[in-house]
Amino acid sequence: GEAGAPTIEQVTEAIRALQALRPDTARVRRDGVEREVPLASVGIGDVVVVRPGERIATDGVVVEGASAIDTSLVTGESVPRDVAPGDVVHGATINVDGRLVVRATRVGADTTLAQMARLVAQAQSGKAPVQRLADRIAGVFVPIVVVIAIGTFVLWMTFGPAPRLPHALLAAVSSLRDAPLAQDLVAFGEIGLAGEIRPVPYGEERLREAAKHG
Secondary structure, three states, X not given: OOOOOOOHHXXXXXXHHHHHHOOOEEEXXXXXXXXXXXXXXXXXXXXXXXXXXXEOOOXXXXXXXXEEEEOHHXXXXXXXXXXXXXXXXXXXXXXXXXXXXXXXXXXXXXXXXXXXXXXXXXXXXXXHHHHHHXXXXXXXXXXXXXXXXXXXXXXXXXXXXXXXXXHHHHHHHHXXXXXXXHHHHHHHHHHHHHOOOOOOOOOOHHHHHHHHHO
């Protein structure tokens, strides 16, 4: 796999950390007056004022001001991105140095952060059935091979030519060569089923890498 590709677990932890840092309130301008309101009460079209050093409350479009925003936890970009009126910004990113006024375009479960969290959850739940099926295949196929080996040993010890013990052991060991085949079949089935899992679309390349390498 690609060196340094994040795992599902790593991306999940990053999203949890980001959600934990998401502001509980937003400074909304209504009728020319700025009021601090609970984040849950912010609706589409609301005008949100973001001061330097604050996290942007929700996805939106800059309508006033210019600044640089730190998007590293959302996009992986290490260098702050300059924004000006007309530019799209995402919730939970940090307004670095200027005052911004943002018109909310997506709120609550529709924000980029919320969508990323859902994609990770889908990727995790999508892998679980594959693993369970692989375990079931292994749980049935491998014991069958062992039973066949024991049966082969008993038959050769009972009806085989002399000397019976060496012949029986050789026959049993030969039948056990199918055990690696069982493991290969399990692995092959797991790979094939994994191909049926829809790749995690990244708003967000890192999520796709996580789905492949998690």
